[in-house]
Amino acid sequence: MRLRPVEVRGHAGFGDGLRSRGPSPMSRSATSTAWTSGKTCRRTGAASAICGSSARHCARCMQGARRERTMRERTMIEYSNDLDGLDARELEGFLAHWDFTPPEGTLLTMLKQSTAVILARDRASSKICGYVAALSDGVACGYVSALEVRPEFRGRGIGTALLSRMTDRLDVFGVYLSCAPSMLEFYRSRGFSSVTALCKRRNT
Ligand SMILES: CC(C)(COP(=O)(O)OP(=O)(O)OC[C@H]1O[C@@H](n2cnc3c(N)ncnc32)[C@H](O)[C@@H]1OP(=O)(O)O)[C@@H](O)C(=O)NCCC(=O)NCCS
Numbered sequence: 001m002r003l004r005p006v007e008v009r010g011h012a013g014f015g016d017g018l019r020s021r022g023p024s025p026m027s028r029s030a031t032s033t034a035w036t037s038g039k040t041c042r043r044t045g046a047a048s049a050i051c052g053s054s055a056r057h058c059a060r061c062m063q064g065a066r067r068e069r070t071m072r073e074r075t076m077i078e079y080s081n082d083l084d085g086l087d088a089r090e091l092e093g094f095l096a097h098w099d100f101t102p103p104e105g106t107l108l109t110m111l112k113q114s115t116a117v118i119l120a121r122d123r124a125s126s127k128i129c130g131y132v133a134a135l136s137d138g139v140a141c142g143y144v145s146a147l148e149v150r151p152e153f154r155g156r157g158i159g160t161a162l163l164s165r166m167t168d169r170l171d172v173f174g175v176y177l178s179c180a181p182s183m184l185e186f187y188r189s190r191g192f193s194s195v196t197a198l199c200k201r202r203n204t
Pocket residue numbers: 097147148149150153154155156157158159160161178179180182183184186189
């Protein structure tokens with residue numbers, strides 16, 4: 001198929017202020033040049049910027065639909081700090097990323113003994129899909145001791161929401177945490193920066 005460049009203008013209909021997850025030919029500026037198949041979007045009439053697509057929707061339209069789906073999914077998650085009646089069975093399957101298998105009930109004990117806990121619950125299934133826990137002196141220092149989201153709920157912004165809610169909740173001068181090197185970018189892109197830290201671990 002022969003492609004030719006066209007000028008593409010942004011169009012209304014989706015929240016342009018929301019964060020984009022990937023590069024898009026249209027996200028560089030309100031007016032930009034994109035390669036087109038010459039077909040038009042069924043919804044907006046804008047030129048399709050997806051090379052070789054069926055051109056039912058333009059790239060911006062598809063991006064907007066993805067954002068709307070994410071927002072919809074987010075509203076289906078309830079965040080609370082209420083541990084009353086929480087049963088260890090509701091927490092089964094968590095702590096799978098630890099390098100050893102902890103005794104049953106470990107997570108429930110951890111959560112109950114933390115200074116602050118936020119649970120994420122899927123409204124539809126009532127399942128706990130994630131949690132964040134922290135220890136704090138209430139003024140200077142708060143430590144995010146655990147953050148986890150069940151695998152099937154990952155990539156929907158729940159981990160980010162838990163972290164951000166916990167940071168607000170702690171309301172201290174410094175929020176600290178430790179993580180695997182692979183997680184550095186996750187935390188950096190959410191406002192954390194590296195500091196020098198030491199730790200002494202008990203052999204498990
Ligand atoms: C880390 C974790 C809480 C993220 O939860 P989530 O709901 O998927 O998070 P979000 O949807 O808000 O964000 C997803 C981001 O996490 C990143 N991510 C998830 N797991 C990652 C890993 N192991 N290494 C690096 N980045 C990871 C994704 O790349 C994505 O990054 P981006 O948004 O910048 O593209 C979840 O993957 C998890 O529970 N992992 C296992 C437990 C764990 O490692 N906890 C952290 C201990 S420090």
